[in-house]
Amino acid sequence: MRSFHKLRFLIAISLLLLASVCLKAQNTPQSVINALKDSLSLKSGKERIEFLGDIGFKYRTINKDSAWHYVRQAYKEAEAFGDKDLQGRISMNLAILKTEAGDYEDAIKSYKLAMNLVDSTNGSQTLSFVYHNMANAYERTGVIDTAIYYSLKALRRYEIANDSQRIASVKLNIASQYRTIKEYELSEKVNMESLEMYRALGDVFFQAAIENNLSLLNNDQERYEEALQHAKKSLELWQSVGQRLVVAYSYTNLGIAQKGLGQLNESEQSLKNALALQQERGDRYEVIFLKMHLADVLNKRGNYTEAANLAKDAYQGAVDDDLLIFQQKTALTLSSIYENKRNYQEALIYLKKSNAAQDSLFITDKAKEVLKLKQQYETEQKENEILRQQNELVENELIIKKRNNLLLASGGLVILILVIGYGVFRDQKLKAQAQKREAELQKAMVEAQAQENLKEQRIRIARDLHDNIGSQLTYITSITDTAKRNIDKGEVFMAEKLTQMKQFTLVTIAELRDTIWAMNKDEISLEDIQERTNQLAATIHDATDDAISVRTFGDNSDKVLNAFVGMNLFRIIQESINNAVKHSGTSEVVVSFKEVGNKVEILIEDFGKGFDTKTESAGNGLYIMKSRAEKAGIEYKLSSKVGEGTKVELTVEA
Numbered sequence: 001m002r003s004f005h006k007l008r009f010l011i012a013i014s015l016l017l018l019a020s021v022c023l024k025a026q027n028t029p030q031s032v033i034n035a036l037k038d039s040l041s042l043k044s045g046k047e048r049i050e051f052l053g054d055i056g057f058k059y060r061t062i063n064k065d066s067a068w069h070y071v072r073q074a075y076k077e078a079e080a081f082g083d084k085d086l087q088g089r090i091s092m093n094l095a096i097l098k099t100e101a102g103d104y105e106d107a108i109k110s111y112k113l114a115m116n117l118v119d120s121t122n123g124s125q126t127l128s129f130v131y132h133n134m135a136n137a138y139e140r141t142g143v144i145d146t147a148i149y150y151s152l153k154a155l156r157r158y159e160i161a162n163d164s165q166r167i168a169s170v171k172l173n174i175a176s177q178y179r180t181i182k183e184y185e186l187s188e189k190v191n192m193e194s195l196e197m198y199r200a201l202g203d204v205f206f207q208a209a210i211e212n213n214l215s216l217l218n219n220d221q222e223r224y225e226e227a228l229q230h231a232k233k234s235l236e237l238w239q240s241v242g243q244r245l246v247v248a249y250s251y252t253n254l255g256i257a258q259k260g261l262g263q264l265n266e267s268e269q270s271l272k273n274a275l276a277l278q279q280e281r282g283d284r285y286e287v288i289f290l291k292m293h294l295a296d297v298l299n300k301r302g303n304y305t306e307a308a309n310l311a312k313d314a315y316q317g318a319v320d321d322d323l324l325i326f327q328q329k330t331a332l333t334l335s336s337i338y339e340n341k342r343n344y345q346e347a348l349i350y351l352k353k354s355n356a357a358q359d360s361l362f363i364t365d366k367a368k369e370v371l372k373l374k375q376q377y378e379t380e381q382k383e384n385e386i387l388r389q390q391n392e393l394v395e396n397e398l399i400i401k402k403r404n405n406l407l408l409a410s411g412g413l414v415i416l417i418l419v420i421g422y423g424v425f426r427d428q429k430l431k432a433q434a435q436k437r438e439a440e441l442q443k444a445m446v447e448a449q450a451q452e453n454l455k456e457q458r459i460r461i462a463r464d465l466h467d468n469i470g471s472q473l474t475y476i477t478s479i480t481d482t483a484k485r486n487i488d489k490g491e492v493f494m495a496e497k498l499t500q501m502k503q504f505t506l507v508t509i510a511e512l513r514d515t516i517w518a519m520n521k522d523e524i525s526l527e528d529i530q531e532r533t534n535q536l537a538a539t540i541h542d543a544t545d546d547a548i549s550v551r552t553f554g555d556n557s558d559k560v561l562n563a564f565v566g567m568n569l570f571r572i573i574q575e576s577i578n579n580a581v582k583h584s585g586t587s588e589v590v591v592s593f594k595e596v597g598n599k600v601e602i603l604i605e606d607f608g609k610g611f612d613t614k615t616e617s618a619g620n621g622l623y624i625m626k627s628r629a630e631k632a633g634i635e636y637k638l639s640s641k642v643g644e645g646t647k648v649e650l651t652v653e654a
Helices: 013-017 023-027 030-040 045-058 064-081 084-100 104-120 124-140 144-161 164-180 184-201 204-220 224-240 247-260 264-281 284-301 304-320 324-340 344-404 410-485 491-519 526-543 563-584 619-632
Strands: 523-525 549-553 560-562 588-596 599-606 635-641 645-653
Touching: 045 064, 045 084, 064 084, 084 104, 084 124, 104 124, 124 144, 124 164, 144 164, 164 184, 164 204, 184 204, 204 224, 204 247, 224 247, 247 264, 247 284, 264 284, 284 304, 284 324, 304 324, 324 344, 344 619, 523 526, 523 563, 526 549, 526 560, 526 563, 526 588, 560 563, 563 588, 563 599, 563 619, 563 645, 619 635, 619 645
Parallel strands: 549 588
Antiparallel strands: 523 560, 588 599, 599 645, 635 645
16 A cells, blocks of 8 residues: 555645744743743733743743743733734744644635734734745645745845845745646755755754755655665754654654554654654644654554554544545545554445545645636636726726817817727727637536546546445455465365355346446436346346345336446445345335436335434445435435335436
8 A cells, every 4th residue: 555645735844834923932042931921910901912922932842731822922912012013923923823733714814804904014024934834834725825825925035134044945846836837857956055064054943854855755755775874864953952742743754654664563652752742733634744743653564453543543633624635535544544454344334434535635636726726727717807897987088188178279170089999999809808818717627527427437437446346345355364374174164264255256147247347438327227226136036046036117218328327326225225135124125217397316225123313323335326426416315214124215317
């Protein structure tokens, strides 16, 4: 299994580059903070607020609770005091604390508030810090183009001010952003530029940060020996200046490199060190990430129980925070763990969850692309509207002048006509440009949709192969392994295993046939689905020696469905029937097809034992059915009563 070290925003050292009014806060001893607290009672007004903010910010790497307390108090008093620049600076410190806690969206709101406040008071130095830190927050949310935009704005302001220290800092941010988009050579180049600047400045803290960044870069490229050396150097430097919490990043990269080199004992210890520190720091993103890596190491070492517990914690955290990339990777880790434990049912469940998260990631990315195009178009439209209004204003002014200057010479009148003509010409030109841009946007959206359809088709095929055929082959492999391990159990045992293999092979062939059937179609008719359902019914009659009857009702229909929708509809019908046959204890399953306007309604019902939907788990099969329905735009309703049976109702537009 591939490592998880290529995740976008993980252990990005830019988090350590938070440029505050006081960049050296990382090295503040407790004695300095105590001195400030002792002086606080003697302060009042603006000076007291500044002291509160300074105390809070200096507490960042010592005690998070104290940091929050003092900065929040400072903001409350700054707001009441009415000094916008001061309020803006405190708002920025709040945003930094939110960023360090992993609350990036909320942090961005605080940065924007700070930007508005300090900008209105022309707080140029503070505004540079806001740009710098806001870029960092945007990077952590994956909005890299916006991150680069604010990084460059900060860099330009630092260069104008000839601020070497902060030039080096923002370059380190830019290096991190290059890494995110996999421009590794550029990232390394900018990192080295920043490193030389920090060496000249004698700043050990950020030398360590860059060594850590270089370790991260090498881990990304699976250059584990180089990554190991940079991580060790980073750890050594940070420890030399008394950094206790931030060494978590060094331990993380050290652990990843050790895992890549097969040094599993050392990797486990390094990752556990990092996890303990990140839990203390309160960065839930890093905690999830480290639990994933640690679970992977424990899985490789054969400690499956501890590995599964850690991976489940990570997966739940990813679900709670809606982190799709984490969900995808963690579910894949869990699938591997359960496969090693020979719990193939759980392995399949998490494999499907991983695939579902991967599909959602793709859809989300495409939506972002289309939204970006839409926003670009709307922005241009607004600009054109402003220009049009300006043009109308010019024309109106000219008309007024014409009225007030009726006695002007004919030469003046000619000029007036020319100006108005120019205004009309410009208006027409703007309209032509708008039409051109609209046409380009439409073309881009058509191309994007074509690519989306192609990708969707590929995902659909891959999912069907993976989910259905892949799972069957996994079971066949499992049976083969079991047979090999127990070859001494005799002919009866081996005959049983061969029979199982034959059954799974026949099912696999049927699944492959179904997949090929769907692949070869752009559309699937309702008649096709009814026919496939009838074939399934006949198979069940044969397999159960007519103990279970599957009956279908409904006239032949000429309605057609998108192949993706049609295939998922049939899979849901198939799964519903199979669930009834396997679990309900029914002797009869009824499938009804009904057309209602432009919709098709399908009802699958059995008359078995049923279950209480409020108290009993729906199980993996029902979860998959619901997931398929949601993705294909099929209305799905499940109802069941104990002793009466279960109904699955499906509605789809045709």
